[in-house]
Amino acid sequence: MYSKGFRPLSIAAVLATGTALALIFFYAPNDADQGFIQKIFYVHVPMAIVALGGFVAGGIMGIRHLRTGDRSWDMRSYVAIHLSIILGAGVLITGAIWAKASWGHWWVWDEPVLVSFLVVWLLYCVYYPLRYSIEDPDRQARYSSVFAIAAGAFVPINFVAVRLAEAYTHPRVLSQTGGSLPGEMRLTFLVSTLAMTLLFVTLWKLELTSKHASMQLKRLRRRLEATA
Amino acid sequence: MIRTAATILRKDLRIELRTRESVPAMALFTVTVYVLFHFGLDRDSLDGELASGVLWVTLLLATVIGVSRLFATEREQGGIDALLLAPVDRTALFLAKAAALFLYLLALEVVAVPAFGLLLLGPDLVDTLPELPAILLLADVGLASVGALVAALAIETRARELIVPLLLLPLLVPLLIGAASATEPLLRGDQAAEGLGRFLALLAAYDAVFVLIAVAVFDFLLDD
Numbered sequence: 001m002y003s004k005g006f007r008p009l010s011i012a013a014v015l016a017t018g019t020a021l022a023l024i025f026f027y028a029p030n031d032a033d034q035g036f037i038q039k040i041f042y043v044h045v046p047m048a049i050v051a052l053g054g055f056v057a058g059g060i061m062g063i064r065h066l067r068t069g070d071r072s073w074d075m076r077s078y079v080a081i082h083l084s085i086i087l088g089a090g091v092l093i094t095g096a097i098w099a100k101a102s103w104g105h106w107w108v109w110d111e112p113v114l115v116s117f118l119v120v121w122l123l124y125c126v127y128y129p130l131r132y133s134i135e136d137p138d139r140q141a142r143y144s145s146v147f148a149i150a151a152g153a154f155v156p157i158n159f160v161a162v163r164l165a166e167a168y169t170h171p172r173v174l175s176q177t178g179g180s181l182p183g184e185m186r187l188t189f190l191v192s193t194l195a196m197t198l199l200f201v202t203l204w205k206l207e208l209t210s211k212h213a214s215m216q217l218k219r220l221r222r223r224l225e226a227t228a
Numbered sequence: 229m230i231r232t233a234a235t236i237l238r239k240d241l242r243i244e245l246r247t248r249e250s251v252p253a254m255a256l257f258t259v260t261v262y263v264l265f266h267f268g269l270d271r272d273s274l275d276g277e278l279a280s281g282v283l284w285v286t287l288l289l290a291t292v293i294g295v296s297r298l299f300a301t302e303r304e305q306g307g308i309d310a311l312l313l314a315p316v317d318r319t320a321l322f323l324a325k326a327a328a329l330f331l332y333l334l335a336l337e338v339v340a341v342p343a344f345g346l347l348l349l350g351p352d353l354v355d356t357l358p359e360l361p362a363i364l365l366l367a368d369v370g371l372a373s374v375g376a377l378v379a380a381l382a383i384e385t386r387a388r389e390l391i392v393p394l395l396l397l398p399l400l401v402p403l404l405i406g407a408a409s410a411t412e413p414l415l416r417g418d419q420a421a422e423g424l425g426r427f428l429a430l431l432a433a434y435d436a437v438f439v440l441i442a443v444a445v446f447d448f449l450l451d452d
Contacts (some may be wrong), residue, residue, distance in 0.1 A: 123398035161402030
């Protein structure tokens, strides 16, 4: 049910990830003032973009679930949020490493994107205790979808608010990921983002398939016990 | 719908007036936290960013108490089943609960803000707060709507006391940024209220988004 097109997708993800890694290490130039460590950018930023996309997608799937009443959409939303939380941990760790290397501190509060990300990540971490402390499966799906929708809408608001707070104390004209990347870096960045997206979708499908399979197995086992 | 909401609200307010459970607890809590801050920071009077931060963080923490008690009477005495069996629109229920929380917060602030001025503000700052009511009102709308939504989300969970603060506080970060940054210049004493409009706009946008979301999704909570 979820495994349609899984093989070509996973091959594409492997190829894209390989290409991205090759480009990062052999093609993209070293940054003039940060040197080699700047290459963590090609992992950190795509990971952040994909994680945020996953959170918002989880909210949209939550809307589909409440609209249609089809619980498989809640499962999709859950897996998207689950993977995004894992990626989010990676974003925070790579962000800290990058901050340590280029500013000398593991954490800096005047980087609005990273700070917003921490707030969003803390909020989404509550998804697990919320979801797993509701027993009734129907209700669990419904409450989780409501959380996914509210949190998905919270993501952009939070980014605007944190940026406003920072702009107030540290005026910032251009975000450093915006338009000013030279061509080779830009290509590497775009390929890395594509690779991360494909990887995310592949893992998402894999997790959904395995969840579906284990649920079916449980159902079959229960039926077997009933007849035996 | 408005009539139903008003009826539920009247019921909640009557219960609150008779039991005096939420608002006095919230007020007592804020004063205690001010005392804690006095000792924790070892300062007799605060100003600027520190004052605004202490004021707003304390109000947010007091809101957690109000939110976790919001459905308490219904839950403990089983009234929630009757409320849900009655042909009541969930939106009316949301409006009533959010309005109740809004009024609790107003009542709290009538006590908490003067107490803050008395205990922690320097004497020359106390009567320099003409814009504060506007900020408080805008923030209360947001606190009340997010609070009612979180209270309803947490009602079916086993670990309610844990879920409410964990869910509510990160959701309130944009509101805290708007409210604390808007209040900060007022508490600096030099009255340069720069950027006030921007933060009021942020608060208003936050309120609008969360009222709309809460109204849209409340139908799916609290059924059966």
